[in-house]
Amino acid sequence: xxxxxxxxxxxxxxxxxxxxxxxxxxxxxxxxxxxxxxxxxxxxxxxxxxxxxxxxxxxxxxxxxxxxxxxxxxxxxxxxxxxxx
Amino acid sequence: xxxxxxxxxxxxxxxxxxxxxxxxxxxxxxxxxxxxxxxxxxxxxxxxxxxxxxxxxxxxxxxxxxxxxxxxxxxxxxxxxxxxxxxxxxxxxxxxxxxxxxxxxxxxxxxxxxxxxxxxxxxxxxxxxxxxxxxxxxxxxxxxxxxxxxxxxxxxxxxxxxxxxxxxxxxxxxxxxxxxxxxxxxxxxxxxxxxxxxxxxxxxxxxxxxxxxxxxxxxxxxxxxxxxxxxxxxxxxxxxxxxxxxxxxxxxxxxxxxxxxxxxxxxxxxxxxxxxxxxxxxxxxxxxxxxxxxxxxxxxxxxxxxxxxxxxxxxxxxxxxxxxxxxxxxxxxxxxxxxxxxxxxxxxxxxxxxxxxxxxxxxxxxxxxxxxxxxxxxxxxxxxxxxxxxxxxxxxxxxxxxxxxxxxxxxxxxxxxxxxxxxxxxxxxxxxxxxxxxxxxxxxxxxxxxxxxxxxxxxxxxxxxxxxxxxxxxxxxxxxxxxxxxxxxxxxxxxxxxxxxxxxxxxxxxxxxxxxxxxxxxxxxxxxxxxxxxxxxxxxxxxxxxxxxxxxxxxxxxxxxxxxxxxxxxxxxxxxxxxxxxxxxxxxxxxxxxxxxxxxxxxxxxx
Numbered sequence: 001x002x003x004x005x006x007x008x009x010x011x012x013x014x015x016x017x018x019x020x021x022x023x024x025x026x027x028x029x030x031x032x033x034x035x036x037x038x039x040x041x042x043x044x045x046x047x048x049x050x051x052x053x054x055x056x057x058x059x060x061x062x063x064x065x066x067x068x069x070x071x072x073x074x075x076x077x078x079x080x081x082x083x084x085x
Numbered sequence: 086x087x088x089x090x091x092x093x094x095x096x097x098x099x100x101x102x103x104x105x106x107x108x109x110x111x112x113x114x115x116x117x118x119x120x121x122x123x124x125x126x127x128x129x130x131x132x133x134x135x136x137x138x139x140x141x142x143x144x145x146x147x148x149x150x151x152x153x154x155x156x157x158x159x160x161x162x163x164x165x166x167x168x169x170x171x172x173x174x175x176x177x178x179x180x181x182x183x184x185x186x187x188x189x190x191x192x193x194x195x196x197x198x199x200x201x202x203x204x205x206x207x208x209x210x211x212x213x214x215x216x217x218x219x220x221x222x223x224x225x226x227x228x229x230x231x232x233x234x235x236x237x238x239x240x241x242x243x244x245x246x247x248x249x250x251x252x253x254x255x256x257x258x259x260x261x262x263x264x265x266x267x268x269x270x271x272x273x274x275x276x277x278x279x280x281x282x283x284x285x286x287x288x289x290x291x292x293x294x295x296x297x298x299x300x301x302x303x304x305x306x307x308x309x310x311x312x313x314x315x316x317x318x319x320x321x322x323x324x325x326x327x328x329x330x331x332x333x334x335x336x337x338x339x340x341x342x343x344x345x346x347x348x349x350x351x352x353x354x355x356x357x358x359x360x361x362x363x364x365x366x367x368x369x370x371x372x373x374x375x376x377x378x379x380x381x382x383x384x385x386x387x388x389x390x391x392x393x394x395x396x397x398x399x400x401x402x403x404x405x406x407x408x409x410x411x412x413x414x415x416x417x418x419x420x421x422x423x424x425x426x427x428x429x430x431x432x433x434x435x436x437x438x439x440x441x442x443x444x445x446x447x448x449x450x451x452x453x454x455x456x457x458x459x460x461x462x463x464x465x466x467x468x469x470x471x472x473x474x475x476x477x478x479x480x481x482x483x484x485x486x487x488x489x490x491x492x493x494x495x496x497x498x499x500x501x502x503x504x505x506x507x508x509x510x511x512x513x514x515x516x517x518x519x520x521x522x523x524x525x526x527x528x529x530x531x532x533x534x535x536x537x538x539x540x541x542x543x544x545x546x547x548x549x550x551x552x553x554x555x556x557x558x559x560x561x562x563x564x565x566x567x568x569x570x571x572x573x574x575x576x577x578x579x580x581x582x583x584x585x586x587x588x589x590x591x592x593x594x595x596x597x598x599x600x601x602x603x604x605x606x607x608x609x610x611x612x613x614x615x616x617x618x619x620x621x622x623x624x625x626x627x628x629x630x631x632x633x634x635x636x637x638x639x640x641x642x643x644x645x646x647x648x649x650x651x652x653x654x655x656x657x658x659x660x661x662x663x664x665x666x667x668x669x670x671x672x673x674x675x676x677x678x679x680x681x682x683x684x685x686x687x688x689x690x691x692x
Binding site: 011012015019022023026029030031034035037038039040041044045047048050051052054055056058059060062063065066067069070073074077080081082083084085 | 187192195196198199200202203205206207209210211214328331332335336339369370372373374379382383386387390408409410413414416417420421424427428431682683684685
C-alpha cells in the first residue's frame with residue numbers, strides 16, 4: 001500500500017482522511033451540541049431546541065452521516081479499484 | 086427446507102405476508118375483545134401466538150453447517166440485517182424502560198438516546214466493515230488472530246462473557262416479567278417460560294435462525310410501539326404525527342409542572358409507604374447550565390457510544406452480510422430502524438405526562454380527587470402489580486404530584502389503559518416488549534455460546550474437533566448459559582437499566598481499544614492488547630465495585646453507569662505504552678492488517 005506514497009495519496013490515506021471528517025462531525029453532534037443544551041432551550045415559551053436536538057435532531061443527523069460516509073467510502077474504493085466484484 | 090433455494094430472493098414477500106398476517110391477528114383479537122372474550126385470554130393468545138411463530142421460524146431454519154450456524158451463511162441483505170440488528174440491539178430496556186426513564190428523569194436521561202444512536206457512526210466507520218473483511222465467526226476470533234496466541238483470545242472471551250452475561254440476565258428478567266403478567270403465573274416461572282421461547286429460536290439454527298426470528302421480532306416490536314403512540318396522539322388531539330407535536334406539548338408540560346409545584350418536597354411517611362416507587366421530581370426539559378450536569382451528559386454519551394461499538398452481540402450481526410459494502414450499508418439501516426423507536430420514546434413520555442397532568446383532560450388525575458383516582462380501574466390494577474402507589478400524604482383529599490408514586494416502566498405498559506385505549510392494545514404492547522427482550526436475549530446467548538464453543542473449545546481446547554462435534558458443543562453451551570442466566574434473573578438482583586449500562590461499560594473498558602487499534606494501528610501488538618484488555622476491565626470493574634459496594638464516593642460524578650470512564654483510559658494508555666515497549670508485530674500480521682483495510686480480495690480467516 002505504501003508503494004503509492006510517492007506523490008498521490010494512497011487509498012488508506014484517503015480512507016483515514018474520510019474517517020477524520022466523519023469523526024469531526026460525530027464529535028459535534030454527539031458532544032458539542034449538548035454542551036449548549038440549556039442555551040438552545042432558550043427562555044420560557046420558546047422552542048425547546050436542546051430537547052429537540054437530544055431527542056430527535058442528532059439521531060436523524062447520525063443516520064444521514066452514516067449513509068454519507070458509506071457512499072464516500074464506496075466511491076473511494078471504486079476510485080482505487082479495491083471494491084469487491 | 087423447501088424455502089431455502091428461493092428464500093433470500095423472496096424475503097420481501099415472506100415478511101410482507103408475515104406483517105399482514107400479524108396485523109390481521111391484531112384485528113381478530115380486537116373483534117374477539119368486542120365479542121366479550123376476556124382480557125386474560127387475549128393476553129394468552131398474544132404471547133402464545135407470537136412465541137409460536139418465532140419458534141416455528143427457529144425450527145424451519147435449523148442447520149448442521151457451521152457457516153450457517155455461526156454467520157447465517159453470510160448472505161443476509163443489508164436492509165434485513167439492519168432490521169435484525171435493530172431487534173438484537175433494542176432490548177427490553179429500550180422498549181419497556183426508555184420512555185419511562187425520559188418520563189422520570191427528563192433531559193439528562195436523553196444522553197442514552199444520543200449515545201445509543203451515535204455509537205453506530207463508530208461501528209460503521211471504525212470497526213464493522215473491517216471485521217467483515219476479516220471473516221471471523223466471533224469477536225474474540227478477530228482478537229485471537231490479529232494479535233496471535235491463546236491468551237489474547239481468552240481475554241477477549243472473558244470480556245465478552247462479562248458484558249454479555251450482565252446484559253442477558255436483564256433480558257431474561259424482561260421476558261419473565263412480561264410472561265408472568267400475561268400468563269398470570271409467578272415471576273420465577275415466567276423466567277423459565279421466557280427462556281424456553283428464547284432457546285426455541287436459537288438452538289437448532291444458531292445465527293441463521295436468530296437472524297430470521299429477529300426480523301420477525303422487529304416487525305412485532307415496532308408495530309407494538311408505534312400504534313399506541315399514534316393512536317393516543319390522534320385520540321387526544323395532539324396531532325397526526327406525535328413526533329412533531331411533542332415540542333408544543335413539552336412547553337405545555339413545563340407550564341403544568343409549575344401549576345403542580347414540581348420539585349416540592351415529598352412527605353417522608355408517604356415515600357416510606359411507597360417503598361422503591363418514585364414521585365416525579367425532575368422537570369421534562371431542565372437542561373442544566375452547571376458544569377457537572379454537562380459533564381455527566383458528556384460522560385454518559387461517551388460510555389454508551391464506545392460500548393455500542395464494542396458489544397460483541399451487535400458487531401457479530403455485521404459478519405452475516407454478503408459483502409463489506411453491504412456491512413457498511415447495513416449499519417445505516419440499523420440506525421434507521423432503531424430511530425423509528427427511539428424518536429418515538431420522548432413523544433410517548435411527553436404525551437403520557439401531559440395526559441396525567443392536564444386538569445382539562447379526563448385522564449388528568451393529578452390535582453383532582455384522591456378517591457376518584459384511586460377508584461380508576463388501571464390505577465387499581467397497576468397498584469396491585471406493585472408498579473404504582475397513591476398515598477394521600479397530607480390528607481387533603483386531593484392527589485398531588487408528590488403523592489403519585491410509580492415505576493417508570495408503566496409509561497409504556499400502562500399508557501394504553503391510561504389513555505383509555507382498548508385492551509387489545511395492551512396485549513399488543515406486551516407482545517412487543519416480549520419480542521424486544523427475546524430478540525436481544527437470543528443475540529446475547531448466541532454471542533456467549535459461540536465464543537465459548539468456537540474460541541474456547543475449538544480454538545484453544547480441542548482444535549481437532551470436527552464440525553458436527555463443535556455444533557453439538559455450541560448447543561449444549563447455549564442451553565447451559567441460558568439456564569444460568571434464567572437462574573440469576575430469577576434472583577432479581579438489579580433493575581433492568583443498571584445492568585444494561587454496566588454491559589456497555591464492561592465492553593468499552595475491555596474491548597474498544599483492542600478492536601479499534603487492531604485495525605487502525607499496525608504497531609499494536611499482542612502484549613499491548615492483553616494489557617489493554619486485562620487492565621481496562623480490571624480498572625473499570627474495581628472502580629464499579631468500590632463505588633457500588635465498597636462505600637467509596639464517585640470521582641467527578643463518574644457513577645456506576647459510567648465506570649467505563651475509568652476503564653477506557655486505562656485500557657488505551659496500557660495498550661499504547663506496552664505495545665511501544667515491546668516488539669512490533671511480525672510481517673505476516675502487518676500484511677493481514679493491510680488486507681482487511683481494503684474490501685477486495687479473500688477474507689483472512691477461512692473457518
